[in-house]
Amino acid sequence: MNHESDFQPTRNTFLSRFRWWHKLLLLAIGFILVVIFFDVVAMPFYTRHGEEYELPDVTMKTVDEAMNILEKEGFIPIVQDSIYSEQYPPGTVVQQNPAPLRKVKKGRRVYMTISSGERKAVVPDVITSTLTDAVITLQEHGFFNYDTAYVFSDSIEYNDQRVPTPAGTVIDQSILPGEEVGVSHKIQLTVSMGPLPSKRVVPDLRGKSLTHAKKILAAIHLPIGKIRYQLQKNLLPNTVLRQNPPPNTPLLK
Numbered sequence: 001m002n003h004e005s006d007f008q009p010t011r012n013t014f015l016s017r018f019r020w021w022h023k024l025l026l027l028a029i030g031f032i033l034v035v036i037f038f039d040v041v042a043m044p045f046y047t048r049h050g051e052e053y054e055l056p057d058v059t060m061k062t063v064d065e066a067m068n069i070l071e072k073e074g075f076i077p078i079v080q081d082s083i084y085s086e087q088y089p090p091g092t093v094v095q096q097n098p099a100p101l102r103k104v105k106k107g108r109r110v111y112m113t114i115s116s117g118e119r120k121a122v123v124p125d126v127i128t129s130t131l132t133d134a135v136i137t138l139q140e141h142g143f144f145n146y147d148t149a150y151v152f153s154d155s156i157e158y159n160d161q162r163v164p165t166p167a168g169t170v171i172d173q174s175i176l177p178g179e180e181v182g183v184s185h186k187i188q189l190t191v192s193m194g195p196l197p198s199k200r201v202v203p204d205l206r207g208k209s210l211t212h213a214k215k216i217l218a219a220i221h222l223p224i225g226k227i228r229y230q231l232q233k234n235l236l237p238n239t240v241l242r243q244n245p246p247p248n249t250p251l252l253k
Helices: 003-047 063-072 131-140 210-219
Strands: 052-054 076-083 093-097 103-105 109-115 120-122 146-151 155-158 161-164 170-173 180-182 187-192
Touching: 063 076, 063 093, 063 109, 131 146, 131 187, 146 210
Parallel strands: 076 109, 146 187
Antiparallel strands: 052 103, 093 109, 120 180, 155 161, 170 187
């Protein structure tokens, strides 16, 4: 029997399959090497990956200063918007996008929001209004920063007429009506306590806020006694519930 002739086809088949798997393995290795080359060498070179730089902080800078800084560093500054701001002077950068100190590539657009300064508004005329109406009017015009002072008054000259000023009427304001000022300005309102009484009596403080009551007492030079607090669900905090001495109690001179 010729055993060598029987073995020959089997060996040839094995060698053929080995060569096929060898080629396939080489192709797979080659493909992996190509992928690694593109990922590590070619793509980073094409996209300039790794060449990122810290974006300078240009907030609080003027527009010109910010543009010069960004352009010098290789970025493209763009003024995107403007907003009112009390903290940032007019013409300075309030915000930037991307954020300061972020790592970005050269040539990146940097969008800036610029301050228009504090919003201004015309001060309304609240003289002869009640204090409540005056506060509402001021707030409608954007003024939320106000204070009050209290004096005795029975009437004032207003628009060339003598106008009565019952208690709770605004008789003066620190910023004249019609002036245009920043809305953060404090406006002092002088409020009438009514006519000067013929005799000194304790004013009625019930229903008033503690701050309001203190100012009324200070205006007539009365000291403040001990303050006690009581929970009252249907009233605002610091509302005066009771007082001692009671209202209209005569005071010794």
